[in-house]
Amino acid sequence: MPQHLLMIEDDERLARMVSEYLGNSDFAVHHAPNALAGLASLQDPSHAPPQLIVLDLMLPDLDGLEVCRRIRALPSALARTPILMLTAKGDPMDRVIGLEMGADDYLPKPFEPRELLARIRAILRRQGEGMKPELATPQTLRFGSLEIDRDARMVTVAGQLCELTSYQFDLLVALAERAGRVLTRDQIMEAVRGRELDAFDRSIDVHMGRIRAAIETDPKIPKRILTVRGVGYVFARQQP
Helix, strand or coil: CCEEEEEECCCHHHHHHHHHHHHCCCEEEEEECCHHHHHHHHCCCCCCCCCEEEEECCCCCCCHHHHHHHHHCCCCHHHHCCEEEEECCCCHHHHHHHHHCCCCEEEECCCCHHHHHHHHHHHHHHHHHHCCHHHCCCCEEEECCEEEECCCCEEEECCEECCCCHHHHHHHHHHHCCCCCEEEHHHHHHHHHCCCCCHHHHHHHHHHHHHHHHHCCCCCCCCCEEEECCCEEEECCCCC
């Protein structure tokens, strides 16, 4: 049985090429030529819910980041549909923002169809593994007064809510799940996105600073997320 994908892309030729290529790998692609058509299709009960959304960043009616935000705000399981963002923009911060808005991965244009297929399969594989009972883990991680609720995607310290972006929450979970292990930036990004570190992802240091500002008593003297000079970061097992 084919897996259903929704592609929101205004380039008809590209959409047709991608649909044909993915169709040969047992994917059924529904193409929406603009943002509003894509959002309508996503909520149309006559259409099979997609396993993944391929979303162009540059659309004629709405910005792809706004579309991503609206999808993540839907009051249903559709809000958790994985999103792979396509971007022709050269500014690395646009990609960072896309990931912060809730995209699961991004792919710069132009791209090879086989790389798109590989990324789609990687996202769906990670999603499937997360649903296996044998891999189930406690949904709330507790370290002293710090609690990380993976289901609710909430972080609290001594009962006080910490404001984190979706991307920063994922980074924190990746570290907390490996408490006591020193992780390089590449290992952290691999754990979060399932792909190798790109040059722009050095902004991970900025994100770590913001996470510390949210969860540390004194971000200048961190007790929870420690820097290992020349290597990366470690999440402390013993915390206040």
